[in-house]
Amino acid sequence: MPNKPRKWRFHLTGGALCLDFANTLSWRRGSSPIERLGGYDDLIAFGHQAGVIGAAEGRTLRAAAARQPRRAARAYREALELRASIDRIFTKIVEGRAAERADLAALNERLAKVAARMRVVRNRRAYAWHDTGEALDGMLAPIVRSAATLLTSVELTKLHRCAADDCGWLFVDLSRNQKRRWCDMRVCGNRAKARRHHHRARQVAASHLRLERNPVDFDRLQ
Numbered sequence: 001m002p003n004k005p006r007k008w009r010f011h012l013t014g015g016a017l018c019l020d021f022a023n024t025l026s027w028r029r030g031s032s033p034i035e036r037l038g039g040y041d042d043l044i045a046f047g048h049q050a051g052v053i054g055a056a057e058g059r060t061l062r063a064a065a066a067r068q069p070r071r072a073a074r075a076y077r078e079a080l081e082l083r084a085s086i087d088r089i090f091t092k093i094v095e096g097r098a099a100e101r102a103d104l105a106a107l108n109e110r111l112a113k114v115a116a117r118m119r120v121v122r123n124r125r126a127y128a129w130h131d132t133g134e135a136l137d138g139m140l141a142p143i144v145r146s147a148a149t150l151l152t153s154v155e156l157t158k159l160h161r162c163a164a165d166d167c168g169w170l171f172v173d174l175s176r177n178q179k180r181r182w183c184d185m186r187v188c189g190n191r192a193k194a195r196r197h198h199h200r201a202r203q204v205a206a207s208h209l210r211l212e213r214n215p216v217d218f219d220r221l222q
Contacts, residue, residue, distance in 0.1 A: 008036055010049050013184045015172030016155070018147035020050055022087040023169040023183065030166030040065050040072040040136075043079050047139040064136055075137035082110065082140055086147050090170050094161045111148050114141045164188040 014020040024046060026034040037043055044061050047053040053061070065072035085106045089099040117133035118141070131138045150156060150172070158173045162183035169183035182188040 007045060008042070010036065010046055011169075011184050011187065012050055014170060015158075015174050016146055016150045017050060017052070018086050018143050018150060019090065019170045019172065021046070021143050021146075022083055022090065023171075024083065025087075027166050028087070028168035030168075037076075037080065037083070040076045043076055043139070052139050052142050061136065061139075068136065071134065071136050075134075075140075078137055079140055081106075082143065086143075087170075089147070089151070090159060091161070091168075093156065094159050094170060107144070107147060110140075110144045114144050162188050 010020065010024060012020045014023055024036040026036055037046065041062065044053070044058050044065075048055065048058045085103045089103045089107065092099045092103075113133075114131075117131060119130045119132055120127055121130040123130075131141050133141075150159075155172050158178070160171055160173050160180065161167075162169045162171070163181040164183070167183055167188050169188075171180070171183055173180040
């Protein structure tokens with residue numbers, strides 16, 4: 001039997017949930033972006049990996065999506081719209097520009113809807129937030145709150161974009177020396193190291209080739 005394709009492991013290196021969500025579009029600034037949220041099931045996978053929902057809730061959402069495919073499709077479309085708004089807002093900011101009013105208005109509209117349906121409930125011995133809205137889009141609420149929190153926090157001054165020209169992923173630099181350049185050292189960082197190594201190897205090879213074609217007469221140098 002053929003092996004099942006491996007589930008995509010999202011890179012949760014943005015330093016904020018909203019940025020990790022925005023970074024679910026790979027190679028955004030390149031010529032061939034790769035969509036990591038191909039459908040509602042991928043949205044559930046992101047929520048689970050990011051710690052927004054648990055495994056049991058994920059199974060419940062998959063079952064609900066199977067019963068209500070139209071609602072699941074609508075929740076998926078709303079998720080992509082939210083991701084686009086978040087990406088545009090923070091990309092403008094990292095470029096030193098103000099976010100568009102339309103994008104802020106869209107975020108505030110979603111924030112108001114989230115606030116209207118949130119309730120504080122007692123959960124065993126603790127109190128917790130409970131979303132009373134439609135379960136299929138409930139995982140978007142923490143993402144909306146994360147975007148609003150980052151926008152209004154001092155951490156916004158640590159917002160950066162990956163130094164790779166074709167990446168475009170955003171992150172909050174929480175490193176001690178504040179000199180982080182890459183979205184993830186395992187991805188763009190390693191690519192940059194590989195390119196530097198390849199460039200040095202070509203330079204060395206070119207240098208050896210020149211010596212072979214034009215050998216140095218050391219006797220004449222003495």
